[in-house]
Amino acid sequence: DARVTQTPRHKVTEMGQEVTMRCQPILGHNTVFWYRQTMMQGLELLAYFRNRAPLDDSGMPKDRFSAEMPDATLATLKIQPSEPRDSAVYFCASGFSNRGLAGGDEQFFGPGTRLTVL
Amino acid sequence: AQSVSQHNHHVILSEAASLELGCNYSYGGTVNLFWYVQYPGQHLQLLLKYFSGDPLVKGIKGFEAEFIKSKFSFNLRKPSVQWSDTAEYFCAVNAPGGATNKLIFGTGTLLAVQP
Numbered sequence: 001d002a003r004v005t006q007t008p009r010h011k012v013t014e015m016g017q018e019v020t021m022r023c024q025p026i027l028g029h030n031t032v033f034w035y036r037q038t039m040m041q042g043l044e045l046l047a048y049f050r051n052r053a054p055l056d057d058s059g060m061p062k063d064r065f066s067a068e069m070p071d072a073t074l075a076t077l078k079i080q081p082s083e084p085r086d087s088a089v090y091f092c093a094s095g096f097s098n099r100g101l102a103g104g105d106e107q108f109f110g111p112g113t114r115l116t117v118l
Numbered sequence: 119a120q121s122v123s124q125h126n127h128h129v130i131l132s133e134a135a136s137l138e139l140g141c142n143y144s145y146g147g148t149v150n151l152f153w154y155v156q157y158p159g160q161h162l163q164l165l166l167k168y169f170s171g172d173p174l175v176k177g178i179k180g181f182e183a184e185f186i187k188s189k190f191s192f193n194l195r196k197p198s199v200q201w202s203d204t205a206e207y208f209c210a211v212n213a214p215g216g217a218t219n220k221l222i223f224g225t226g227t228l229l230a231v232q233p
Binding site for chain 1: 223
């Protein structure tokens with residue numbers, strides 16, 4: 001049963017510390033998405049990749065957030081320095097997109113990383 | 119730009135009541151439509167999706183949705199809800215074949231089913 005995996009599942013850190021969240025997309029998927037979910041803002045798209053290339057990171061605060069895909073099996077989201085307002089659940093999702101063809105584009109979500117910044 | 123509206127933010131129903139959650143989108147071309155569900159403390163899971171063909175789509179757990187192109191709507195329905203349907207429901211849309219294939223999510227509808 002193929003699944004998106006995320007680590008860590010929970011992270012508590014102090015303000016100013018670096019936080020790295022990792023995601024392993026489903027094997028064979030070529031798109032990876034990072035979302036942030038909070039009570040106040042709901043589900044926000046932070047960044048997304050297609051074939052490991054960043055396509056859209058307009059939803060991400062550039063000064064402290066960075067997203068990368070070192071290889072096809074790993075996506076990372078880093079926050080440096082972290083702030084209390086970054087406390088949220090961060091979801092990774094992956095999918096397969098064959099641009100130009102109808103259908104597909106379904107996203108499979110990971111279990112999320114619950115981040116608390118004190 | 120594409121957008122998705124879910125007008126019901128909170129819905130409270132008793133068990134066995136019928137459910138209809140509204141979803142409207144703004145996009146003039148061909149769209150793919152999705153409903154996701156997020157149970158308390160869990161991640162989003164796909165309920166159903168529409169790409170083409172029969173506009174009445176059946177999903178898991180007795181849910182269905184109807185795509186009405188003229189109304190730009192994709193409402194979610196279930197004839198008889200259960201306590202276990204308590205969750206948050208998200209409608210999403212994307213345009214196939216576009217420059218990007220990201221999903222545009224609605225703000226979600228929180229459903230509470232009372233036993």
